[in-house]
Amino acid sequence: xxxKELGESFRDRQTLLYTFVLPLCMYPAMFWVMVxxxxxxxxxxxxxxxxxxxxxxxxxxEAARAQLAVDEEGKGRIEIVALxxxxxxxxxxxxxxxxxxxxxxxxxxxxxxxDAAPAALFFDSTSSxxxxxxxxxxxxxxxxxxxxxxxxxxxxDIDPEALEPILVQTRKINPRKDEGALMLSLLLPMLLVVxxxxxxxxxxxxxxxxxxxxxxxxxxxxLPIPRLGMHLGKxxxxxxxxxxxxxxxxxALGLSAGHLLGQLAGLGDGAPKVELPIGALISIAxxxxxxxxxxxxxxxxxxxxxxxxxEGQALLGPVQMLFMLPAMATNLPGMELTATTxxxxxVNVSLAFRGLxxxxxxxxxxxxxxxxxxxxAVLAIWFSVRLLSSEEVSLSSETIxxxxxxxxxxxx
Amino acid sequence: MTDSTSDSAIRAEGLAKxxxxxxxxxxxxxxGVDLDCxxxxxxxxxxxxxxxxxxxxxxxxxxLAPTSGRALIDGIDVAEDPLEVRRRLxxxxxxxxxxxxxxxxxxxxxxxxxxxxxxxxxxxxxxxxFDAFDLxxxxxxxxxxxxxxxxxxxxxxxxxxxxxxxxxxDEPTTGLDIMASSDMIQFIDSRREAGTCVLFSTHxxxxxxxxxxxxxIVYDGRxxxxxxxxxxxxxxxxxxxxxxxRELVQRADTGEGAA
Numbered sequence: 001x002x003x004k005e006l007g008e009s010f011r012d013r014q015t016l017l018y019t020f021v022l023p024l025c026m027y028p029a030m031f032w033v034m035v036x037x038x039x040x041x042x043x044x045x046x047x048x049x050x051x052x053x054x055x056x057x058x059x060x061x062e063a064a065r066a067q068l069a070v071d072e073e074g075k076g077r078i079e080i081v082a083l084x085x086x087x088x089x090x091x092x093x094x095x096x097x098x099x100x101x102x103x104x105x106x107x108x109x110x111x112x113x114x115d116a117a118p119a120a121l122f123f124d125s126t127s128s129x130x131x132x133x134x135x136x137x138x139x140x141x142x143x144x145x146x147x148x149x150x151x152x153x154x155x156x157d158i159d160p161e162a163l164e165p166i167l168v169q170t171r172k173i174n175p176r177k178d179e180g181a182l183m184l185s186l187l188l189p190m191l192l193v194v195x196x197x198x199x200x201x202x203x204x205x206x207x208x209x210x211x212x213x214x215x216x217x218x219x220x221x222x223l224p225i226p227r228l229g230m231h232l233g234k235x236x237x238x239x240x241x242x243x244x245x246x247x248x249x250x251x252a253l254g255l256s257a258g259h260l261l262g263q264l265a266g267l268g269d270g271a272p273k274v275e276l277p278i279g280a281l282i283s284i285a286x287x288x289x290x291x292x293x294x295x296x297x298x299x300x301x302x303x304x305x306x307x308x309x310x311e312g313q314a315l316l317g318p319v320q321m322l323f324m325l326p327a328m329a330t331n332l333p334g335m336e337l338t339a340t341t342x343x344x345x346x347v348n349v350s351l352a353f354r355g356l357x358x359x360x361x362x363x364x365x366x367x368x369x370x371x372x373x374x375x376x377a378v379l380a381i382w383f384s385v386r387l388l389s390s391e392e393v394s395l396s397s398e399t400i401x402x403x404x405x406x407x408x409x410x411x412x
Numbered sequence: 413m414t415d416s417t418s419d420s421a422i423r424a425e426g427l428a429k430x431x432x433x434x435x436x437x438x439x440x441x442x443x444g445v446d447l448d449c450x451x452x453x454x455x456x457x458x459x460x461x462x463x464x465x466x467x468x469x470x471x472x473x474x475x476l477a478p479t480s481g482r483a484l485i486d487g488i489d490v491a492e493d494p495l496e497v498r499r500r501l502x503x504x505x506x507x508x509x510x511x512x513x514x515x516x517x518x519x520x521x522x523x524x525x526x527x528x529x530x531x532x533x534x535x536x537x538x539x540x541x542f543d544a545f546d547l548x549x550x551x552x553x554x555x556x557x558x559x560x561x562x563x564x565x566x567x568x569x570x571x572x573x574x575x576x577x578x579x580x581x582d583e584p585t586t587g588l589d590i591m592a593s594s595d596m597i598q599f600i601d602s603r604r605e606a607g608t609c610v611l612f613s614t615h616x617x618x619x620x621x622x623x624x625x626x627x628x629i630v631y632d633g634r635x636x637x638x639x640x641x642x643x644x645x646x647x648x649x650x651x652x653x654x655x656x657x658r659e660l661v662q663r664a665d666t667g668e669g670a671a
Contacts, residue, residue, distance in 0.1 A: 001526075004514075008511060216511055218503075218509050219510070219511070221474075221475045222474070222501070223523075224498040224499045225495070226495060391476055392432075404434065
């Protein structure tokens with residue numbers, strides 16, 4: 001029964017498209033668009049011309065022009081506008097100047113050494129152009145500062161580093177791979193839940209409401225197999241589809257994320273290296289299978305209330321959110337798998353996935369999570385079988401409102 | 413409870429079905445139907461739409477559980493051993509109920525396997541069905557792509573693949589064109605010689621008149637009368653089935669008893 005239902009599901013274009021093809025194409029496409037977007041935005045920022053107003057004495061202003069307005073390959077120009085030394089440092093005045101496009105940022109340079117008065121750079125953080133100007137000026141000032149330091153050191157015939165009493169160099173001790181693992185531990189648990197639900201969505205509708213629409217429900221009820229086996233066969237088929245879809249999705253995600261995020265590595269400090277933690281994923285497989293069973297039973301049961309494929313989709317829309325929202329909530333700060341959270345359906349699985357991925361899950365809450373999930377899966381199977389066994393549900397030509405759900409579950 | 417010694421292939425006693433309808437409240441779809449169909453007999457349930465024919469057939473074929481009463485198929489109680497009843501039953505409806513994404517051959521293989529046929533026996537049964545119902549030209553195509561007549565032939569082949577002693581057909585010619593309808597009538601007729609008990613529902617008088625050994629007139633959830641055409645003539649004093657039907661319905665509406 002399950003094999004036949006699974007085979008039939010794989011022949012349904014809609015199930016194939018939405019459960020397998022679309023997610024498989026979606027991740028590479030999503031990451032490609034994301035990476036290309038970042039690259040384009042970065043490139044555009046670099047190529048942009050900016051105007052910087054320099055407020056300083058004439059000699060200093062000229063020196064600033066020489067240092068800042070240097071043509072660099074692949075980068076836009078920094079145009080320097082010399083402003084009178086008495087230009088106000090009031091934020092409102094400067095904001096008006098930036099708004100009037102007189103300058104994208106204003107640099108106030110003191111006379112002589114910087115310990116007399118600090119240099120001040122004014123910019124508008126809400127303006128992309130002004131932000132770009134700030135970045136370009138800071139980078140140029142760092143180069144200028146370095147040059148001045150070397151000149152001063154040379155004049156005194158000392159090491160330039162001696163002119164910097166505390167030289168700070170920050171170095172990451174973790175490999176980029178660990179950053180990727182951290183990112184995955186935040187993303188993967190939620191994605192696993194979402195993939196599981198989306199993988200079960202279409203087959204659940206197809207094998208219940210779709211069957212009524214195709215007028216084959218009566219044929220199935222006449223099969224010489226026990227009704228319990230019949231209904232479990234449907235749930236098994238939905239669960240199998242969900243697990244296959246989740247596995248394919250993970251592969252697509254791992255391959256596309258790893259490859260495309262690698263392209264970002266050349267920008268800034270480099271993007272995190274994303275690799276699917278295969279060992280950890282294998283360790284969460286039994287839990288994922290149990291969760292897929294739970295999801296499949298719930299979705300199959302609810303979809304059986306619908307009389308047509310379209311109505312089935314409409315019924316399952318809010319139900320899938322009941323799975324996705326708690327999974328998203330597990331990304332809130334401080335959420336961990338504890339004795340309490342291990343009892344909350346969906347939240348427990350999502351947190352357990354994360355704990356297993358980063359290796360922080362402790363045995364007690366994990367056992368509680370497995371027991372809780374098993375109990376909810378059994379309850380969901382009972383719920384689903386109860387509905388599928390109901391004559392009112394299995395042969396109804398109309399979608400049964402949720403208000404009648406409890407009466408059906410209570411009826412003999 | 414089983415009773416396999418009698419000549420009765422289908423027997424129903426006081427079979428009733430009550431539904432709860434949210435709009436209409438409690439609906440008595442079938443109000444105590446008695447029925448006795450013998451082996452090798454073709455029995456027609458004749459009645460207008462909504463008379464309770466389909467509900468009766470669904471109870472006999474274990475799709476619905478009776479609210480009260482009892483039914484035996486080939487001596488097996490439908491409530492006590494529905495699985496065994498389904499093994500001894502072939503069921504067919506006008507909508508065919510074929511799985512659209514399976515081919516005709518896959519459909520027969522699936523049903524044959526569930527009915528306990530395996531290996532060479534299964535393939536031999538499928539080959540016989542392909543020959544008997546001339547499925548060769550379209551039997552390996554998906555059912556969704558078949559014409560109504562072709563679907564009906566696959567559906568018949570599916571219903572008799574396991575050679576059931578009882579066939580229940582729910583308005584089997586509804587929606588069929590003339591040729592497909594004629595094929596179906598021939599098929600029903602042929603089962604008589606095979607010793608199969610055929611119970612079918614229809615609202616087409618000529619079909620019932622031509623095919624049935626006995627006819628049951630169903631109206632408003634009740635069996636108004638049952639018997640051979642001659643027996644029905646004797647009960648009503650009318651010659652033609654249409655007149656017989658009208659007479660019995662009129663008596664039921666005015667509260668006069670029927671035989």
